[in-house]
Amino acid sequence: MLRTAYENNLGRQLFRAAGSLTAFAGICAYDADQQMAATSRFAEALSLARAAADLQFEGYLHALLANQAMHLGDMAQVLDHTENVLDTLGLQLNSALVCDLHTLAAKAHARSGSVSACHRHLRAAEATADANPDDPPLPEVSYMSAGLIQLQTAEALRRLGDTTAARTYVDETIRTSPHTHLRGRVHRWAGYALVLTAQGEIDRAAHAAATMLDHAVGMESGRLHDRLTSVVKALQPYSTEPSVASTLERAHVQLAEPGA
Numbered sequence: 503m504l505r506t507a508y509e510n511n512l513g514r515q516l517f518r519a520a521g522s523l524t525a526f527a528g529i530c531a532y533d534a535d536q537q538m539a540a541t542s543r544f545a546e547a548l549s550l551a552r553a554a555a556d557l558q559f560e561g562y563l564h565a566l567l568a569n570q571a572m573h574l575g576d577m578a579q580v581l582d583h584t585e586n587v588l589d590t591l592g593l594q595l596n597s598a599l600v601c602d603l604h605t606l607a608a609k610a611h612a613r614s615g616s617v618s619a620c621h622r623h624l625r626a627a628e629a630t631a632d633a634n635p636d637d638p639p640l641p642e643v644s645y646m647s648a649g650l651i652q653l654q655t656a657e658a659l660r661r662l663g664d665t666t667a668a669r670t671y672v673d674e675t676i677r678t679s680p681h682t683h684l685r686g687r688v689h690r691w692a693g694y695a696l697v698l699t700a701q702g703e704i705d706r707a708a709h710a711a712a713t714m715l716d717h718a719v720g721m722e723s724g725r726l727h728d729r730l731t732s733v734v735k736a737l738q739p740y741s742t743e744p745s746v747a748s749t750l751e752r753a754h755v756q757l758a759e760p761g762a
Contacts (some may be wrong), residue, residue, distance in 0.1 A: 514554045521550030525563060532570055535724035540570060561587055561595045562642045568606045580610035598646040601627045605654035612661035624655050649678030653693050665700045672697045687717045692729045699736045708745040715752055730757055
């Protein structure tokens with residue numbers, strides 16, 4: 503269909519639709535830890551977005567590529583897909599997407615130990631959210647629900663060692679968690695458990711991890727598997743605590759289940 507001649511507007515819609523499906527295939531490959539296939543699909547989708555002249559969709563694909571680069575530990579690539587896009591397209595992008603790109607950049611700087619750059623992006627994300635609270639959402643970034651910016655902020659601050667500030671933000675993510683989807687709740691309770699562990703509140707961290715496991719029952723996802731594993735690793739030094747021991751035992755069972 504894409505090789506056929508169409509009126510300009512219809513042709514752009516077709517390229518946009520094909521790009522959306524291709525991006526979805528990339529997301530599935532990424533979630534299944536088939537990273538080469540994911541990269542290939544994301545690159546194809548990016549080409550289709552450019553053919554469709556859809557700047558919003560192009561920015562979203564850079565956010566996907568930044569997320570993948572974060573998972574692979576390539577912070578330079580994360581910043582390439584976030585800071586460069588914000589510099590060139592930022593004023594033309596949906597505010598939710600701008601917030602996502604800023605928080606991704608902040609987390610990359612936090613992992614690299616760049617404190618001032620991390621805080622600069624966190625301030626920009628909050629300012630964008632405050633300035634455009636009713637900006638119509640881009641369909642693909644509907645995941646930017648209430649509390650997600652706070653979760654991303656908490657994770658960046660935890661990486662910097664500022665657990666007091668991180669706790670303030672992560673508390674808000676838990677308060678708003680009932681308004682997000684089930685997968686999002688897993689990530690929020692995982693983030694909460696990690697901050698509580700870093701603060702030494704081990705019993706509460708074990709309870710948070712148990713709640714995370716409740717929400718994760720039956721889910722098949724490579725990324726969620728990684729998320730659960732990170733919480734288990736953080737709690738492992740406290741395995742002699744009864745509350746932690748029972749939570750870790752349950753976590754090991756869930757992680758060993760096929761597809762988990």
